[in-house]
Structure formats: structure tokens, C-alpha cells
């Protein structure tokens with residue numbers, strides 16, 4: 001997946017945080033960061049590994065790694081008496097898992113590692129064009145990416161409108177209070 005991780009993360013986190021306005025921005029920040037975090041391994045892939053290993057083979061693209069990180073973080077929060085922050089761990093984990101799920105459409109993810117080395121992917125993208133990324137951009141799965149981006153834009157616009165309406169209502173209520181004061 002090329003361009004839809006961040007928009008997909010926005011949609012998912014928006015749905016999670018919609019009903020909790022007080023922590024919405026914090027939840028959104030965590031969700032957006034973790035929706036793309038596994039792909040930070042691209043830095044290692046290009047700068048250190050010299051593109052020798054497919055970056056989906058790194059531990060940053062293993063579900064078991066992130067489950068372990070989430071479990072350790074949750075345990076640390078409980079021990080530190082900060083259970084109220086656990087929600088952010090779930091938000092982060094949900095976004096990472098969605099990243100791996102979306103990667104699983106056209107790239108192979110080892111969902112059962114270390115129990116099994118089986119790689120799971122929905123479709124195989126044939127290598128027909130040069131440079132390599134054209135194979136993905138010209139594949140039908142890229143239409144799904146564009147659809148996710150369009151959906152995220154729609155959700156963002158709806159949220160912006162909701163915020164504006166809320167501000168107008170707030171200003172109107174304030175004005176009425178002043179008149180009656």
C-alpha cells in the first residue's frame with residue numbers, strides 16, 4: 001500500500017474518538033502516527049540494508065511484534081497506575097493492525113509468525129512495468145487506495161463542518177447569555 005495508510009488511520013481513529021471530544025486530538029495524533037509507523041523500516045531498507053531484504057520481512061511488519069509491544073506497554077501502564085492511558089495503547093494497536101491488514105492486500109505479511117512462515121496476501125501484483133512502483137499504481141488495488149483517500153477527505157470535511165457548527169452554536173449561546181446578563 002502506497003498512499004492510503006494515513007487516510008485509513010484517520011478514518012479508523014476518527015470513528016474511535018468521535019464520541020470523546022475532550023481527548024480527540026490526542027487520540028488522533030496517536031492513531032495517525034501508528035497508522036504509518038511500521039513503514040519507518042523503509043529508512044533501514046534504503047539507508048542500511050541496501051534494499052536486500054523486502055521491508056515486509058522485517059520485524060516491524062510482524063503482528064506478533066506489535067502485540068508484544070502493546071502487551072508490555074499495557075503491563076507497564078498498569079504497574080505505573082496509569083490505566084487511564086490504556087485507551088491510547090488500543091488506538092495504537094488498532095492502527096498498526098490495520099496497517100498490516102492493508103499491506104496484506106498486495107504484499108505478503110507473516111500473520112502467524114513464529115508458529116508458521118506462511119505469507120498472506122490477497123492478490124499477487126505481476127511485475128510488468130519499470131520502474132517497479134508502476135506495477136502497483138497501474139494495478140486495480142490502487143483504485144481501493146484512492147477510494148480510501150476520498151473517504152478520508154469526506155470524513156475530514158464532515159468533521160470540519162461539525163466543528164464550525166459547534167463554534168457558531170457556542171457563540172450564539174454566549175451572545176444570548178450576554179443579552180440576558
Ligand SMILES: [Zn+2]
Nearest residue numbers: 038039099103
Ligand atoms: Zn507497511
